Amino acid sequence: MNGRSGAPHDVQPVAAVLAETPLFRVLGEGGIQTAARAGLARRYRPGQIIFHQGDPGESLHVLLDGLVKVVFTTEHGDEIVLNMLSRGDTFGEMALLDGSPRSASIVTVRPSWVFALPRARLLELMREHPGLADEFLRMLGHMVRRLTGQAADLAFLDLGGRLSKLLLQLADKHGSTEGVVDLPGLTQSDLAALIGATRPAVNRALQSLVSRKLIAIEGRTITLLDLAALRRRGGL
Amino acid sequence: MNGRSGAPHDVQPVAAVLAETPLFRVLGEGGIQTAARAGLARRYRPGQIIFHQGDPGESLHVLLDGLVKVVFTTEHGDEIVLNMLSRGDTFGEMALLDGSPRSASIVTVRPSWVFALPRARLLELMREHPGLADEFLRMLGHMVRRLTGQAADLAFLDLGGRLSKLLLQLADKHGSTEGVVDLPGLTQSDLAALIGATRPAVNRALQSLVSRKLIAIEGRTITLLDLAALRRRGGL
DNA sequence: GTCCGGGTGTGCTTCTCGTCACATTCGCGA
DNA sequence: TCGCGAATGTGACGAGAAGCACACCCGGAC
Numbered sequence: 234m235n236g237r238s239g240a241p242h243d244v245q246p247v248a249a250v251l252a253e254t255p256l257f258r259v260l261g262e263g264g265i266q267t268a269a270r271a272g273l274a275r276r277y278r279p280g281q282i283i284f285h286q287g288d289p290g291e292s293l294h295v296l297l298d299g300l301v302k303v304v305f306t307t308e309h310g311d312e313i314v315l316n317m318l319s320r321g322d323t324f325g326e327m328a329l330l331d332g333s334p335r336s337a338s339i340v341t342v343r344p345s346w347v348f349a350l351p352r353a354r355l356l357e358l359m360r361e362h363p364g365l366a367d368e369f370l371r372m373l374g375h376m377v378r379r380l381t382g383q384a385a386d387l388a389f390l391d392l393g394g395r396l397s398k399l400l401l402q403l404a405d406k407h408g409s410t411e412g413v414v415d416l417p418g419l420t421q422s423d424l425a426a427l428i429g430a431t432r433p434a435v436n437r438a439l440q441s442l443v444s445r446k447l448i449a450i451e452g453r454t455i456t457l458l459d460l461a462a463l464r465r466r467g468g469l
Numbered sequence: 470m471n472g473r474s475g476a477p478h479d480v481q482p483v484a485a486v487l488a489e490t491p492l493f494r495v496l497g498e499g500g501i502q503t504a505a506r507a508g509l510a511r512r513y514r515p516g517q518i519i520f521h522q523g524d525p526g527e528s529l530h531v532l533l534d535g536l537v538k539v540v541f542t543t544e545h546g547d548e549i550v551l552n553m554l555s556r557g558d559t560f561g562e563m564a565l566l567d568g569s570p571r572s573a574s575i576v577t578v579r580p581s582w583v584f585a586l587p588r589a590r591l592l593e594l595m596r597e598h599p600g601l602a603d604e605f606l607r608m609l610g611h612m613v614r615r616l617t618g619q620a621a622d623l624a625f626l627d628l629g630g631r632l633s634k635l636l637l638q639l640a641d642k643h644g645s646t647e648g649v650v651d652l653p654g655l656t657q658s659d660l661a662a663l664i665g666a667t668r669p670a671v672n673r674a675l676q677s678l679v680s681r682k683l684i685a686i687e688g689r690t691i692t693l694l695d696l697a698a699l700r701r702r703g704g705l
Numbered sequence: 706g707t708c709c710g711g712g713t714g715t716g717c718t719t720c721t722c723g724t725c726a727c728a729t730t731c732g733c734g735a
Numbered sequence: 736t737c738g739c740g741a742a743t744g745t746g747a748c749g750a751g752a753a754g755c756a757c758a759c760c761c762g763g764a765c
Contacts, residue, residue, distance in 0.1 A: 305617055311625045315617060330610035373609050374566035380616035381541055381551060381572060387623035388665030389547045429624030434722055436744060670752055672714060
């Protein structure tokens with residue numbers, strides 16, 4: 234970190250994170266360096282918007298560090314959080330499928346460091362490395378599966394079930410320690426938007442889990458005490 | 470129709486439908502013929518299962534004629550209908566992204582005629598016609614958008630709203646006449662599974678729409694009387 | 706014709722969860 | 736250190752929809 238963050242010059246740290254992602258790993262050492270030089274890294278403060286739903290989309294993004302939420306907004310202003318992303322996750326893939334506008338907004342929750350690769354550069358890379366295209370398709374498959382699962386959860390699980398499942402997922406994907414959800418900046422309103430519920434309802438559901446000793450809350454840190462019971466509650 | 474339905478020999482009628490699909494249209498006259506010969510067409514009675522969720526998936530399918538539903542089943546046996554498909558629609562695309570098992574089952578609602586193209590054949594075609602790959606990606610983009618919309622609907626619309634929206638979509642996509650949902654074989658249970666609700670609740674919501682003169686029901690035919698009001702009810 | 710089964714229309718009860726309203730606490734900046 | 740706004744914890748109320756039960760209707764099999 235030399236202060237000139239976002240400059241295409243400090244390639245090494247960018248390449249280091251890209252090497253951790255399933256998508257870019259297939260490029261190999263050289264390809265990753267090329268990719269890192271082909272894009273631009275930028276830093277964002279919490280609460281900033283990386284791009285808006287509806288914007289023209291011309292780049293693929295990789296979250297080098299930090300935490301962001303994927304927010305879908307309806308015509309009436311209702312918001313649902315489709316996903317939380319942390320280090321090594323990619324977003325903005327939809328722009329590469331067709332030229333269509335961004336289907337959701339990306340909002341930072343914590344200070345974040347984001348790498349953006351123009352569509353044209355990525356297509357070049359794909360031409361050179363067919364494995365990249367394969368991996369890209371695998372990503373899309375995963376996304377479709379996750380979305381259908383989310384729809385099924387909304388249809389079949391009650392609020393407590395959805396919340397239990399969400400906590401397990403958050404701890405698994407973004408938790409620093411096993412079985413702990415410690416995500417500064419993530420409010421109960423965010424949790425509510427992730428499971429399609431209201432903030433007061435989420436609060437009550439959390440308290441209910443606390444009283445049954447399935448979780449413990451201190452400040453913004455949620456510790457999962459009874460994983461088995463939570464999984465049962467979440468329909469797993 | 471010569472009785473030997475499904476034989477790879479009667480290429481012309483298959484090619485005719487393929488030419489109507491956005492995906493295969495890009496192949497041009499010759500490519501479509503090749504594609505039609507590379508796959509297999511089969512006929513199904515109502516209620517049959519074309520493939521099961523969990524099956525290994527090694528082919529892309531095109532619905533040449535008929536009506537099928539895409540059913541996702543949870544571990545507990547709860548079912549949600551993700552989509553209805555009619556003539557010219559494709560399904561089973563997920564198998565081509567990765568080698569993963571089918572993510573949903575396909576069940577015929579009416580007598581259906583289905584074309585199946587093995588994964589390997591499709592990949593060959595894509596190598597020859599790069600436009601096919603582009604079109605395929607566009608399809609996936611559309612699918613992702615539809616799924617996020619579905620999730621948002623489940624989160625924000627009440628049962629009546631989801632039902633209104635569904636009726637508009639069904640009339641638009643599968644209706645024989647403008648503003649009419651005439652889908653023999655499609656039960657109220659199916660409607661319920663499409664919007665994540667119970668069958669009695671759907672019935673009541675339908676009756677409510679009837680009493681307010683937004684729709685009319687005679688037998689299995691639903692006529693949409695007040696499109697504007699339905700759209701409003703469905704959050705459009 | 707008669708039986709049977711699946712699909713449809715309704716009534717009733719229960720409970721979840723949205724809505725509104727408010728007190729309390731936390732965290733950050735002046 | 737104080738103060739203010741945001742985030743959190745609760746209470747009361749009502750609407751919506753699930754669950755359960757049952758009557759009716761219609762079409763096909765025998």
